Structure formats: structure tokens, C-alpha cells
Amino acid sequence: MSARHHPADAVLADYAAGTLRPGFDIVVAAHVESCERCRRHVRLFEKAAGAMMSDLPPAEMSADALPLMLARLERNPPAASADAPIAPPRDTRSLIERLPVKRRRWLAPGVWVQPIDVPQLPGDKLYFLRVAAGIRGLHHGHSGPEFTAVVSGALRDGKTTYRAGDFIECDTEVVHRPKVLAQDGGCLCIAASEGSLKGQGFLGELIRTIAGV
Amino acid sequence: MTPEPSIETSEPARELAPEDLIVAIAVRADRDAFARLFQLFAPRLKSYLIGLGTTPPAAEELAQEAMLSVWRKAAFFNRSRAGASTWIFTIARNLRIDAARKERSALAYAVDLSEEPDAPEQPDAIVSGAERDLKVREALKSLTPDQVTVVRMSFFQEKPHSEIAADLGIPLGTVKSRVRLAMARLRERLEELL
Numbered sequence: 001m002s003a004r005h006h007p008a009d010a011v012l013a014d015y016a017a018g019t020l021r022p023g024f025d026i027v028v029a030a031h032v033e034s035c036e037r038c039r040r041h042v043r044l045f046e047k048a049a050g051a052m053m054s055d056l057p058p059a060e061m062s063a064d065a066l067p068l069m070l071a072r073l074e075r076n077p078p079a080a081s082a083d084a085p086i087a088p089p090r091d092t093r094s095l096i097e098r099l100p101v102k103r104r105r106w107l108a109p110g111v112w113v114q115p116i117d118v119p120q121l122p123g124d125k126l127y128f129l130r131v132a133a134g135i136r137g138l139h140h141g142h143s144g145p146e147f148t149a150v151v152s153g154a155l156r157d158g159k160t161t162y163r164a165g166d167f168i169e170c171d172t173e174v175v176h177r178p179k180v181l182a183q184d185g186g187c188l189c190i191a192a193s194e195g196s197l198k199g200q201g202f203l204g205e206l207i208r209t210i211a212g213v
Numbered sequence: 214m215t216p217e218p219s220i221e222t223s224e225p226a227r228e229l230a231p232e233d234l235i236v237a238i239a240v241r242a243d244r245d246a247f248a249r250l251f252q253l254f255a256p257r258l259k260s261y262l263i264g265l266g267t268t269p270p271a272a273e274e275l276a277q278e279a280m281l282s283v284w285r286k287a288a289f290f291n292r293s294r295a296g297a298s299t300w301i302f303t304i305a306r307n308l309r310i311d312a313a314r315k316e317r318s319a320l321a322y323a324v325d326l327s328e329e330p331d332a333p334e335q336p337d338a339i340v341s342g343a344e345r346d347l348k349v350r351e352a353l354k355s356l357t358p359d360q361v362t363v364v365r366m367s368f369f370q371e372k373p374h375s376e377i378a379a380d381l382g383i384p385l386g387t388v389k390s391r392v393r394l395a396m397a398r399l400r401e402r403l404e405e406l407l
């Protein structure tokens with residue numbers, strides 16, 4: 001499986017620098033985990049950020065910084081080599097499987113939302129969205145940016161089809177009505193949004209009331 | 214190619230490249246090598262953290278934590294995967310995220326990029342950290358001064374684009390397209406060079 005829709009370079013650069021908004025970084029991570037191309041690009045940006053960091057003008061450290069540091073080394077011996085079996089077994093589950101989730105909630109016929117339990121800024125949302133095959137989403141706009149990664153299944157937005165692994169960035173200018181394609185079964189997405197979705201019509205209001213998304 | 218660090222001859226730590234200092238810590242818990250590495254990187258980590266809005270005392274504390282991780286995890290450093298500055302940068306980046314939002318980096322950065330080899334390994338793929346940093350600088354030279362400014366602001370200042378726009382006195386749309394172009398150009402050049 002190889003994704004065809006990727007985060008923009010600027011998004012991958014912010015991810016590499018660790019400056020993406022909390023929650024949005026998780027959606028990018030979900031894409032990056034399954035996308036070899038983007039992992040390579042993130043590594044390039046990390047190298048750029050690392051080199052630029054070592055060029056920053058040094059800040060003044062406290063006078064006793066180094067002695068304090070050296071004293072701490074005594075109590076913290078270096079870990080054994082990477083070959084030694086000292087590390088706990090690595091969690092090999094995918095990011096999607098490891099994310100802590102809250103209770104799944106019914107949103108509308110064929111639509112479920114499951115908030116993800118990680119720290120975020122007030123008002124932001126991070127959630128899984130499960131939509132049954134053939135369901136058309138609500139026409140909606142965004143009061144802030146929204147990142148989505150398709151975990152499984154496929155959805156169509158206008159003329160573009162997004163499949164598992166694909167990444168979608170929407171900003172405030174986008175008003176859309178994605179549809180889940182029937183032939184691929186249901187669709188699971190992970191999405192982060194800033195501010196609330198602006199649903200159009202009463203169903204949009206209903207969704208906001210029920211789900212708070 | 215970087216010569217292998219001469220471990221037996223106890224070369225003075227200050228003569229060694231940062232990558233060699235990390236290897237010296239891994240191989241023989243070399244405190245002198247660590248002290249040298251600390252002097253090189255701790256003040257720059259502090260500077261990086263202050264730039265992202267951390268208070269100076271907290272930045273110093275985090276820089277110390279990052280350097281302690283460098284000491285503890287030195288055996289996991291692999292110079293064919295990342296240079297010293299990149300490896301230390303990613304350690305500090307993850308600690309900063311965890312300090313603000315507990316343990317989030319374990320999720321968002323679980324794809325531990327430092328543990329994966331770059332592209333297919335070439336026989337002479339071991340580029341020294343200094344060479345690599347030189348190439349990054351070369352890539353940055355292909356950007357306009359304006360583009361370098363937005364790249365630096367994106368990496369080292371946690372500011373929304375609207376604030377960057379206000380700082381630079383240019384419209385928001387211009388900042389967005391400038392960041393987009395600069396990052397795309399930087400990535401293309403890095404791909405050619407690294």
C-alpha cells in the first residue's frame with residue numbers, strides 16, 4: 001500500500017521540528033508510520049533542524065551547570081549496548097492500535113465517532129471516525145484547520161478518492177461533503193480539528209450538539 | 214569518511230568530532246568526552262528551547278535532561294543513521310513535547326526515525342556529522358534570505374503563521390506560500406545532497 005496524498009513539506013517540516021499543534025502531530029504520525037516517502041522526508045527535515053540547532057547562538061548556562069550534570073552521571077549509568085536485551089520488548093502494535101481511546105459514540109446512521117484520549121489544546125478534537133459504506137457525510141466547513149488520515153476503506157471528496165494511508169489537510173476555505181465508497185466496505189479515519197466543524201443545516205447542528213466535534 | 218575514533222590511544226576529547234564523543238561515552242563511559250559534548254550542545258539546546266517559548270530555567274533543566282539521555286542512550290547512537298546534532302536534536306524535541314504534554318512524543322514519534330536506516334545503504338554511506346551539516350548548509354544556501362528566515366522561524370519558533378506575518382509585516386497568505394515554497398525547495402535540495 002502506498003499513499004498518494006501526502007502532507008505538504010511545510011507540515012512534515014513542522015512535524016520533524018516538533019512544533020505541530022498537539023493532536024495534529026498524531027494524525028501526521030499515523031500517515032508517516034505507513035508512508036516510506038514521508039519518513040524519508042521527515043528524516044531530511046530532522047537533519048536540517050539538527051544542523052541549524054547546532055548553529056544557534058549558545059545561551060548562557062548557570063555557572064554550576066556542568067558540575068551538577070557530572071554529579072548526575074554517577075547515579076545514571078549509561079545503558080548497555082543496543083544488542084543487549086536490557087530494553088523492554090518493543091510494542092510492535094501500530095500507532096492506531098496503541099492510541100488510548102474513549103467510549104465510541106453514535107453520531108448519525110452509519111457514523112460513529114471515538115475520541116482519542118491524548119492531551120490537546122482547549123477546543124481541539126482528535127478522534128477516530130468510522131463511517132459505514134455508502135454513507136455521505138454532511139456538507140461542512142471548518143472554523144479551523146483539519147488533518148485527516150485514512151486508516152482503512154476509502155472516501156471520495158469531489159473528484160478525489162482517498163484510500164488507506166492517504167492524508168488530507170483542510171483549512172477554513174474548504175467546504176466539502178465527503179462520501180464513503182461502498183465497494184471498499186466502511187471507512188475508518190483519524191482526524192484532528194481546531195475549533196468546531198461548521199455543519200450546514202440542522203443535521204450539522206445536530207452533529208455538533210451530539211458529538212461536540 | 215570519518216576515521217574511527219581511536220579508543221585505545223585516549224585522544225584528548227576536544228580533538229574528537231561530536232559523533233566520536235558519543236561513541237567514547239558508549240564504549241567506555243568517558244566523562245571527559247561527555248563534558249566536551251555538554252559544552253558544545255547544552256547551551257545550544259537551551260537556546261533552541263528558549264526560542265520555542267520555554268522559560269530560561271526550564272530550558273536549562275530540559276537541556277540537562279536531554280544531555281543525560283545522551284549519556285544514557287549513547288550505545289544506541291548510530292552515526293550511519295543520523296549525525297550527532299540531529300540525534301541530540303530529536304532527543305530534546307521529544308523531551309520538550311513530553312514536558313508540555315505528558316508522554317505524547319511516545320505516540321507521535323514512536324516511529325523512531327533514528328532507528329531506521331536511511332535509504333538503501335551505500336558501502337561508503339557513513340557520512341560524518343560535519344559533512345552532513347555542511348550539506349544542510351549548502352542546501353540552505355540555495356534558498357533566498359527570506360526563505361531561510363521562514364525556515365528558521367518554522368523550526369525554532371512555535372508561532373502561528375499569523376504571528377510570523379505580523380512580525381515580518383507581510384500578509385498571512387504570503388507567509389503561507391513562502392513557508393510552502395521554502396520547505397519544498399529545502400527538501401528537494403536535501404534529497405539531492407544527502
